[in-house]
Amino acid sequence: MTLTIPEDVRAKAEIYVGDEAGQQKTRFLLQETGLPSGLLPLKDIIECGYVEETGFVWLKQRKKVDHYFAKAGRHVSYGAEVSAVAEKGRLKKITGVKAKEMMIWVALHEICVDDPPQGKLHCKAIGGISRSFPVEAFEADGPPPPPPVADVKSNGNGVAAKEEVAGKEGVAGAGEEEGKKGEEKDEGVAAAVAAAAGDIEKVEEKMKELSTEHNKQAEAVVAKN
Template identity: 40%
Template sequence: MASKDIETHRAGAEVYHGATLCKQKAQELLEKFRLPKTLMPCNNLVEFGFNQITGFTWLKQQKTTKYRLKDIGISSFASEMTGFLEDGRMRKFTGIKSKEMMIWVPLSDIAIDRSDLNKIIFTALMGLSKSYPLTAFEIEPEEIK
């Protein structure tokens, strides 16, 4: 499904290849939309795309990668991730999971809390949400092998 969505939004999109350039462009885009640049680890990307008209973005990496953020826990990033970016928010995202009490929970929405701009809210597909301080994203996450 992700590949189909990517092909639908590829026309007119900015597309980048190569780990260094993809990481740079992905982090620039996250900052442009006022999201932490370490929100999505970008060390293993092979393709990054963004359609400015629709807000659709995609990230491709060679394999699923897991990361640990000290104050948050473990997250898993699929080989293909897709979603829409808007100011302070990533919505309808696919390919991102968070481990909560030994269960992998797919995330669909990540947004800066409008009532407290120092917090970020993660929402799962089933509507459950959890917030964290933005300061948790000030350090680079550790990749889990």
């Protein structure tokens, strides 16, 4: 079954493209919701989408992945397309995830941890089957990744964040250009002031010369008389 994401949902979502960004977002989301970090061991992620408003998350990988959780003694299969609604300590309305129970695969529809935490993770399958395991059995190795950067992030109006960022950069660039023009203008004013100051000095020197000449003439007249 192909997972089709409606355009109005995509318009509200953070979208992460590529395996690295998808892995980071998956781990970060699990960490934020209080679920074990290795719960979704997907590979070759093509796209990860997350709608913060509703908690809806979808993941698309190149092909399905079968993973064995050794500490829990369970095989879990993740389809090429997986989706769920993430809440604090819970993934519900799960699609694309199956766990092997005895000799058959059963579809999981909810995974949650105790509230308050008791160190247990509960997996609920369609048909009423429920199993509990230690939370640490699903923890990933290594430190948590840094917060990812979305390839596309909506601003709530269906406008991509890249465009928004570009707009901000354009405004910043315009501001820098205006700043440069302002600096150039200030430099021009300073130069004009300096030039004017030089002219004033020249005028003062000329006036001093005229005054000296006038005094000499006056002294000459007095001496003659």
